[in-house]
Amino acid sequence: MSDAVTPGDQVPDLERFRAYLVILARMELGAHLCGKISASDVVQETMLEAVRVPQRFRDRSESEQLALLRRMLARKAARAGRDLGRRKRDVARERSLDAALESSSVRLMNCLADKQPSPSERAIQNERIFVVADAIEALPAAQRDVVLLHFVESLSTGEIAARLDRTPDSVSGLLRRGLRKLRESVDRSR
Numbered sequence: 001m002s003d004a005v006t007p008g009d010q011v012p013d014l015e016r017f018r019a020y021l022v023i024l025a026r027m028e029l030g031a032h033l034c035g036k037i038s039a040s041d042v043v044q045e046t047m048l049e050a051v052r053v054p055q056r057f058r059d060r061s062e063s064e065q066l067a068l069l070r071r072m073l074a075r076k077a078a079r080a081g082r083d084l085g086r087r088k089r090d091v092a093r094e095r096s097l098d099a100a101l102e103s104s105s106v107r108l109m110n111c112l113a114d115k116q117p118s119p120s121e122r123a124i125q126n127e128r129i130f131v132v133a134d135a136i137e138a139l140p141a142a143q144r145d146v147v148l149l150h151f152v153e154s155l156s157t158g159e160i161a162a163r164l165d166r167t168p169d170s171v172s173g174l175l176r177r178g179l180r181k182l183r184e185s186v187d188r189s190r
Contacts, residue, residue, distance in 0.1 A: 014050055014057070017066065018043060020133035021073055027152060028077045037080045046073045062126055135185035143178030146171055 025039035049072055050057065057065050136144055145164065149155045157175065161168045 014047055014065070014069065016130055017069055018047065019137040020066075020130055021046060021069060023133050023136060023148065023152075024070065025073060025077060027148065028074070029081070036084055042073065042076045042080055046076050049076070062123065066126070131186055131189045132182070135182050135189070138185060139178050139181055143174050143181065146174040147178040147182065150175055 021043045022039050025042045029037055029039055029042070046069060050069060056068060060068070136147060139147065142164075146160055149160045149163065150157070155163070157168045157171045160166075160175075161171045164171065166174075
């Protein structure tokens with residue numbers, strides 16, 4: 001079976017995943033590559049690839065679609081890093097991109113979850129993660145970076161301050177304001 005789009009193929013509606021994928025791409029590219037490679041561009045390339053092969057998404061659950069998109073995103077991020085010439089390909093790195101994106105995704109989901117969800121709870125949780133991802137993406141860049149570094153990468157305010165070349169007090173303020181805006185945005189979406 002060919003992966004090319006044929007007349008009559010229904011293009012999957014994957015736009016609801018965009019903000020979530022941008023967050024994962026930012027986390028994967030890290031600060032050293034995000035300045036040179038746009039996470040949004042990597043996500044756009046991933047979405048274009050997905051639209052070109054709609055049959056891969058046909059009859060798949062939302063969780064399966066997300067897993068497929070994460071794998072596609074990992075390949076795109078790896079290729080972008082190699083194309084930039086910043087990271088040489090090595091055997092140890094091969095494990096990392098798909099596993100790192102899966103790990104990032106799990107950490108992001110764990111911000112919302114307490115226990116193993118049932119299928120219906122998983123669907124609600126997936127919907128919530130998209131709301132949270134959209135809300136995070138809507139934050140001002142400095143607040144978004146601090147929130148992601150703290151809650152997804154589990155860095156302390158001191159570690160964030162060192163990474164972003166800010167004072168711990170400014171990081172604490174950004175984190176407080178970011179969380180307040182995040183909560184307001186999520187509450188409005190309920």
